[in-house]
Amino acid sequence: MAFVPFEFELPNPNTVNPTTTLSDADLVRRSASSVPPPARQLTPVAKLIDVSKCIGCKACQAACLEWNDKRADIGTFAGSYDNPADLTPEMFTLMRFTEWVNPDTNNLEWLIRKDGCMHCEDPGCLKACPAPGAIVQYSNGIVDFVHENCIGCGYCVRGCPFNIPRISKVDNKAYKCTLCSDRVAVGQGPACAKACPTHAITFGTKEEMNKHAADRIKDLKSRGFANAGLYDPPGVSGTHVMYVLHHADKPEIYANLPNNPRISPIVQLWKGTATKYLGLAAMGLMAAIGFVHHIVEGPNKVSPEDEEAAKRLAGSGRP
């Protein structure tokens, strides 16, 4: 078999006059507010995480901390290789290790999934957010938190089908993976993808990544992983972070990756236009009924007869 050079290697940074190609003009959604339709449509991007190629080195985590200038606290051993034990306001991405015994082969399989924001096309966090402009979505698919607008309410945590956002105890703002929007804006790929030694993490246009994934899945299938497949869940209209899974029929074995993620129906009901309009209408209606009632019926006044009757009852007015 001929050697095929890997075609998704990232170029070195362009340090000469990098142009910023992500701006407010590229927003397609803005939390608790509306945006005018963008004049141009950016090419949708995607990060592809090939779980079958991951060696669990955590270089992506280190690169993420480095690029975002975060320092995770020294943790404590919680009985697994996961370090830290969960996503934190500083740690936007996390290798989650699962020891899984394949019932078909009785082999132990070490499943390592890089967890983090999936950058949903239908973002639950953004739809749950009450603060105008605290969460935005660019036309290339990146969902980003704008911290100066964040009020720290945690509604994004309820909206997210993947349990990703974390609220900082330091500044009470929500944090998550930005898909390195600041790097992407100047033509670079995310720091994690740049650091990955096995190219388990690749970044490019969503179309390229789909193509690359298809090749990888074909390869995995030829090597006995009959259920290998792409994780690009339709319940959230697809994601801009996708996985190649060797057992795509059972995503939940990868540290509880949701099988059919979607915005919770409870959140949809709570945030639904019907609830909001009905709620505001109910309050407005009550006030309006009162107003109309007062106009129609007039005030309910105590009459002089009432006062006289009270006087007779109380026995006053006697000399």
Next chain:
Amino acid sequence: MTAYDVEPGDSVHPGDPVTVDRYTAGARVNHWITATCLVLLALSGLALFSPWLFFLTDLFGGGQWTRAIHPWIGVVLFFSFAGLFIRFWRANLWKAEDGTWLARLHDVITGHEERLPEVGKYNAGQKAVFWLMSILIIVLISSGLVMWDQYFYGYTAIEQKRIAVLVHSMAAVIIICVWIVHVYAAIWVRGTIGAMTRGQVTGGWAWRHHRKWLRELVSGKKSS
């Protein structure tokens, strides 16, 4: 026998007009602390309920302050309302005449009080407001604690937090509607607001709206 709905401090003073003490200074202060909290909670809560009303966060010093202060106001309201509950619950127990009163709601809203049964310190409408407020405040504080991530994030699962936020917003809509009824009734029925500002109403007001209570006060005074 002590009348069931005469509260401590209620008394009648013969004169022209007759005046009736309805709320003690303690009850009034307690009421206005609760009222202030409820209004602040409604404003800060509505700010996060709909993007149209997000501007209300400016009243509280911005979004972060609104988010931080809302639950604390809720705690103050809870304890303040608990004080009102202890004061008023006995006089708000449901009585036989309340069913009749409620069945003739049409006469109530058209102002035909002569067709209504004589009622004690509170009529069925006031009792409904009292019990709805009591129940809704318990629902709001319970769901509110589940939503209070700053201190209680780790105690509940995300699915429970989702349910809590839905229940909280629905209960809030209902309690604001109940509050509108409460405030409107106080405005519509002239002579009522003095009960909560000066603590007194006129004898005529008591005769017209709470005759049974007035009779109990008068007979209690005569027998003592």
